[in-house]
Amino acid sequence: MRMNVTAQPDEVDLPPLSARSVVLSLLLGTHPPEMAAKDLVRGVEPFGVGGSTVRAALSRMVAAGDLRRTDGVYRLSDRLLERQRRQDDAVHPDTRAWHGDWEMAVITATGRGPAERAELRGRLSALRLAELREGVWLRPANLGRPWPADLGGVLQHFTAHPDPSAPDLAAGLWPLDAWARTARVLLAHVEWTQRPADRFTALAAVVRHLLADPVLPAGLLPADWPGPALRTAYGHHQRELVATVSGAGA
Numbered sequence: 001m002r003m004n005v006t007a008q009p010d011e012v013d014l015p016p017l018s019a020r021s022v023v024l025s026l027l028l029g030t031h032p033p034e035m036a037a038k039d040l041v042r043g044v045e046p047f048g049v050g051g052s053t054v055r056a057a058l059s060r061m062v063a064a065g066d067l068r069r070t071d072g073v074y075r076l077s078d079r080l081l082e083r084q085r086r087q088d089d090a091v092h093p094d095t096r097a098w099h100g101d102w103e104m105a106v107i108t109a110t111g112r113g114p115a116e117r118a119e120l121r122g123r124l125s126a127l128r129l130a131e132l133r134e135g136v137w138l139r140p141a142n143l144g145r146p147w148p149a150d151l152g153g154v155l156q157h158f159t160a161h162p163d164p165s166a167p168d169l170a171a172g173l174w175p176l177d178a179w180a181r182t183a184r185v186l187l188a189h190v191e192w193t194q195r196p197a198d199r200f201t202a203l204a205a206v207v208r209h210l211l212a213d214p215v216l217p218a219g220l221l222p223a224d225w226p227g228p229a230l231r232t233a234y235g236h237h238q239r240e241l242v243a244t245v246s247g248a249g250a
Helices: 019-028 037-043 051-063 078-091 114-126 149-153 166-173 176-192 196-211 227-249
Strands: 034-036 067-070 073-076 102-107 130-133 136-140 155-160
Touching (some): 019 034, 019 037, 019 051, 019 073, 019 078, 019 196, 034 037, 037 051, 051 067, 051 073, 073 078, 078 196, 176 196, 196 227
Antiparallel strands (some): 034 073, 067 073
16 A cells, blocks of 8 residues: 555555455455355445446455355454454454553574564564564563464563663564654544545554554553544444445345
């Protein structure tokens, strides 16, 4: 996604979503994540996607394993159900009181190839850890999510107690100012757009941005952190868009 991070909402650059992206975004934001074919076709019309284009996209997505089709109803595949779980967690993160402890993951496995290393880095990033140095990842211990048991064979997971300069440590691990600037641009853009297609595109960008939020304790964040406001705006407008789709499909 190309984005021009500026203070003006009309300067954010969000390319239109493809038919596949529209379908996925709708299903990822729907609980349970399933819709009848006729409802999907009619429901995406407000977003500027024609029926024949949607039907072709649905066929390709079933063939690719993105969707499952049963009796004319399309559902997310198991792989994309996990993506929906991560998206839901990005919008509604499970946090707990923070008492100054940090999680630390130290990679101990050796002999892994580039693909395996990249996959592990992606998983640790999805767990909202950041790399302090090669093979050492950490974050504040303020999340309620369970630690994946299958990672035990490649790393050691500890609780750490850094020195009192924790805000400086957090600022060095995550680009907090850059994340906040982009969040404010997206927030303004979501509120500024009027057309359903434009707002839908903006909300898809918002949820991608929320996936990169480290979800730090308040004491480690810059002043006026826009994360909560961005989540509130996303939830409000996502409900409006689901109602638009439901009305179109009725």
